[in-house]
Amino acid sequence: MGPLDKYILKEDALEATENGFQLKFQSHWYRSLPLSCMDFNLKINGQEIEKSKFKIKANGNEYTYKQLPELDKEWLYILDRGMLEVTQPMEKGKEYEVEFKYDLHIPYILVGPQATPLLASSVVTKNLVCQ
Amino acid sequence: MSSNIKRAVSLYSYQEEYFLRKMSLEECIAAAAATGATGIEIVGEQSVLGCPKTPSEAFIEQWFGWMDKYKVTPVAHDMFLDYNKKKGHYWTDEEAVESFKKDIRFARSLGFKIIRVIVNTTPQIIEKVLPFAEENDIKLGIEVHAPWNINSAWMERHWEVMERTGTKHFGFIPDMGGFTRRLPRVQIERMIRNGADPEIAKYVCEQHEKGVMAEYTIYEVSKMSNRRIDMVVAEMSRHNTFVNPLSLVPHMDKIIHIHGKCLEMLEDYTEYSIPYKEVINVLKKYGYNGYIATEYEGNRHIQDVYEVDSVEQVRRHQEMLKNYINS
Numbered sequence A: 001m002g003p004l005d006k007y008i009l010k011e012d013a014l015e016a017t018e019n020g021f022q023l024k025f026q027s028h029w030y031r032s033l034p035l036s037c038m039d040f041n042l043k044i045n046g047q048e049i050e051k052s053k054f055k056i057k058a059n060g061n062e063y064t065y066k067q068l069p070e071l072d073k074e075w076l077y078i079l080d081r082g083m084l085e086v087t088q089p090m091e092k093g094k095e096y097e098v099e100f101k102y103d104l105h106i107p108y109i110l111v112g113p114q115a116t117p118l119l120a121s122s123v124v125t126k127n128l129v130c131q
Numbered sequence B: 001m002s003s004n005i006k007r008a009v010s011l012y013s014y015q016e017e018y019f020l021r022k023m024s025l026e027e028c029i030a031a032a033a034a035t036g037a038t039g040i041e042i043v044g045e046q047s048v049l050g051c052p053k054t055p056s057e058a059f060i061e062q063w064f065g066w067m068d069k070y071k072v073t074p075v076a077h078d079m080f081l082d083y084n085k086k087k088g089h090y091w092t093d094e095e096a097v098e099s100f101k102k103d104i105r106f107a108r109s110l111g112f113k114i115i116r117v118i119v120n121t122t123p124q125i126i127e128k129v130l131p132f133a134e135e136n137d138i139k140l141g142i143e144v145h146a147p148w149n150i151n152s153a154w155m156e157r158h159w160e161v162m163e164r165t166g167t168k169h170f171g172f173i174p175d176m177g178g179f180t181r182r183l184p185r186v187q188i189e190r191m192i193r194n195g196a197d198p199e200i201a202k203y204v205c206e207q208h209e210k211g212v213m214a215e216y217t218i219y220e221v222s223k224m225s226n227r228r229i230d231m232v233v234a235e236m237s238r239h240n241t242f243v244n245p246l247s248l249v250p251h252m253d254k255i256i257h258i259h260g261k262c263l264e265m266l267e268d269y270t271e272y273s274i275p276y277k278e279v280i281n282v283l284k285k286y287g288y289n290g291y292i293a294t295e296y297e298g299n300r301h302i303q304d305v306y307e308v309d310s311v312e313q314v315r316r317h318q319e320m321l322k323n324y325i326n327s
Helices: A065-070 B011-019 B025-034 B057-069 B093-109 B123-135 B153-165 B185-193 B198-210 B214-224 B228-239 B245-254 B276-285 B310-326
Strands: A014-016 A021-026 A038-044 A055-058 A061-064 A081-086 A095-111 A116-129 B004-010 B039-043 B073-079 B114-117 B139-144 B170-174 B258-262 B289-296
Touching: A021 A095, A038 A081, A055 A065, A061 A065, B004 B011, B004 B025, B004 B073, B004 B276, B004 B310, B011 B025, B011 B039, B011 B289, B011 B310, B025 B057, B025 B310, B039 B289, B057 B073, B073 B093, B073 B289, B093 B114, B093 B123, B114 B170, B123 B139, B123 B153, B123 B170, B139 B153, B153 B170, B153 B245, B170 B245, B170 B258, B185 B198, B185 B228, B198 B214, B198 B228, B214 B228, B245 B276, B258 B310, B276 B310, B289 B310
Parallel strands: B004 B039, B004 B289, B039 B073, B073 B114, B114 B139, B139 B170, B258 B289
Antiparallel strands: A014 A021, A021 A081, A038 A095, A055 A061, A055 A081, A095 A116
């Protein structure tokens, strides 16, 4: 649970693209964090999307899911939205059930005997119309 | 002993409205100024795009323009040490010091004289960065945040650095959350909405208010329930501590700033959990000189059922501070 978890997905979050769709998300933490501190799980109509299919976009840059742990210099500002792009067809105007799990590993709150980052995880389930 | 207590607002207080773009950065500053507060505090990575990089000349000019327009002063920037941004790579002290220096440059560029140092920062790192802080005339204040209090062993290690170096650029920043006599109602109610047992929650609140040590309460609750959420309620007593405000007295000359934590400001201008009057009376009597910055944090506990009104919560907190400081 993050302090702002209610607002991760806005009504316009789901958008059809030329090759599939993208999901626009906003962080649920009060302080900006780099992409290396994030992880995502996505289900559309109950069907889990394979993570290797994710393209992650932030600040006009694009990355594969595999690159995510290395992106400690690519910060997502709290007012900006990041995007998950997936090459899977989606119909404009149709409603989809979206389940988005957004994990933030808070790099300055280290917990437990191994001093691992606190996991602030939020799951949002919303019916969204594809824009 | 004369005191000079001034009022500030941490723009962190408006995080909900800022996040939703209902308020811009300028509007947050304006709202803070409208309460009569004269100081501004920020979490850099929340309020300023690109922090801790030094902001552009254009932003700096705009920032000081706002300070003049609303007749407020930059007081404190809150810094963090992101020790573990990459899995498996934990910062060395040198990396932490370099990050810290970026925050000092950032703070200086926007006119802040104080940096709130996150509580888990080691005394060694602070000692390494102190000469740079002194050169830049920035005071570092270790956050005294629950479950620690100003007399905890961890704070004593920081106190030793203050004493040994004799520096004027390192001190304490107590958080008023360390004086939580009653557990925050908004937090308890949220836990119940999330599925916590109301009877256990009631028991934990009663034990906390009686001053029963948190570990005993946690142990008793572990016998009542095997559900994680009930244990989280019990653990609230550990993370919302109460210590006697007189504990501040021996360190008064080393307190450089105070965080005025609040989670629920009531219509009668009191905070539900924290006996502000008692704490401010101690600060006045023993000569505290510095700011108390409102830090409203209740939004996260009510946003599932209520419209958050941070502006009103901050206004009430500032009214309360004004009343107690001037009475």
